[in-house]
Amino acid sequence: AQSVTQPDIHITVSEGASLELRCNYSYGATPYLFWYVQSPGQGLQLLLKYFSGDTLVQGIKGFEAEFKRSQSSFNLRKPSVHWSDAAEYFCAVGASGGSYIPTFGRGTSLIVHP
Amino acid sequence: SAVISQKPSRDICQRGTSLTIQCQVDSQVTMMFWYRQQPGQSLTLIATANQGSEATYESGFVIDKFPISRPNLTFSTLTVSNMSPEDSSIYLCSVGAGLNEQFFGPGTRLTVL
DSSP: OOEEEOOOSEEEEETTSOEEEOOEEEOSSOEEEEEEEEOTTOOOEEEEEEOSSOSEEEOGGGOEEEEEGGGTEEEEEESSOOGGGOEEEEEEEEETTSOSOOEEOOOEEEEEEO | OOOEEEEOSEEEEOTTOOEEEEEEESSOOSOEEEEEEOTTOOEEEEEEEOTTSOOEEOTTOOTTTSOEEEEETTEEEEEEOSOOGGGOEEEEEEEEOSTTOEEEOOOEEEEEO
16 A cells, blocks of 8 residues: 655745745655645645656646655745745655555645744 | 535534534535534544445444534434534545545534533
8 A cells, every 4th residue: 555754744934035845755656646736724635646657746826746766755845935835845656567546644744934 | 525514504402402504516426525513623434435335433422422424415314312512523524536635624613412
């Protein structure tokens, strides 16, 4: 079975600074990887996804993520954070030969200082 | 992507009562799911709602506590029965879009007193 780890519970950045949220996964084959964002009082919105091909994936709202097989990682990045990016971010991993249901990490809470 | 709505968006309920949450999708979908998100926690899958058959429950969740209906390919309900304060959570409906991708509704925020 697949698993995912988000090692940072909270991340605090200043507005305009760059951002990197860490995600590590465990799965024996090529995984399907996702990043979701949950703004306060909202449901989850898909930011980006990786299935195959180019390991650098572009998403919505200026986010990108890079799949690194050697490190079993799929870190989320943004070059310049806006105050509206303050939210909970969830990494998820799915199994290419599995049950169609991804496994979610525990989430990283992003705090943005003005 | 699918547009998903949930009703109610939030509710405050008394211990021992039941609440039914509705999930409506704007297109026909094969796979629908119900998740629970307890305060400060990640998502926990409650069950897969199957059209025309009983829901498939994850370990730790039972039909008597969380009965689910799926009368057609665009609608599902989750009932939280005989509620206790431990049931206070956000309940999320989602639909599968293939290759493990899911789209989520806005959630129902439940507080049990």
